[in-house]
Amino acid sequence: MLLMMIPLALSLEAVYYDLQKREIPDGVVLRVLFTGLLATFLSWHGVSFVNALLGMVIGFAFVLPFALAGGIGGGDLKFVGALGAWLGVAGVMSLLFWSAMFGMLAAIITRCSGRNDFPFAPAITLGLCVAIFWPGGIDELISWLRSGLV
Template sequence: MTSAYLVWLLFIAAYDFRQRRVPNWLVLAGALLALAALAWGMGPIQHDWAAALLGAGLGFGFLLLFYALGVMGAGDVKFAGALGLWVGLSALLPVWIIGSILASLHAVLWLILQRWPVAPRLSLVLFGRPAPASDNRSPTRARFIPYAAYLALAAAVWMVWGRQSS
């Protein structure tokens, strides 16, 4: 199941980097795989059902606040819930921290390139066109930061690093 987990993270990261959205079918597939891994005791990060469900609830619930504020897409929120099933409660905080640092670096680089006279084209090459927001409250707000992609990368790094340190 570790390879399925890593492939799922790769798909999430690639899709979010390229299209700035995370499709529901991909989140659902990952959540179902996580539940199967839990049922068979074959998860990449060993934890019990309680930790998985708490991780899913916390991941979804916390990021739901950011979605309500209009600064995060719904796909990021749903992905965080599915990711919580995979990593459990104890690994969720380090994954959030690593993913948020990566996303912050992306945002800073994007801002710098937007202000640099030559950078609008370079920014477009590096970051692509942002996906428009899908909620009705702010139809003109665009999503520039692929947060789910950075969470996916952080989760993969955490899994590999955690396996080597144990």
């Protein structure tokens, strides 16, 4: 768990740049990618090398249509892919879900305040926090929704 403070700290750097300049520098993305692959290669966490690669591909592939449509920037796209190296398949799926939830909330707030666009790195970072600190969050959310609907 302590090791996951590395991608979290790098995510805060991405948030800083995204809030200031509306872009995530490639250097930040490369640090996330390099440290994630290094941690995987050295077996510092429970994500296998194949799982890390699949996490990268899935993270990138799921966000790519939104980037192509202009709804999300290329830095966000690369950032999510790089985080997949840290999280693996299950973790990046959780990241994608929670980032979408936080992004939706940010979009509603942005639209209500009369603006059209917003930096997405904060939503990704909040999604990362939930994926790290509440790994069973989606299962618990589904159970909670089922219990209230049945």
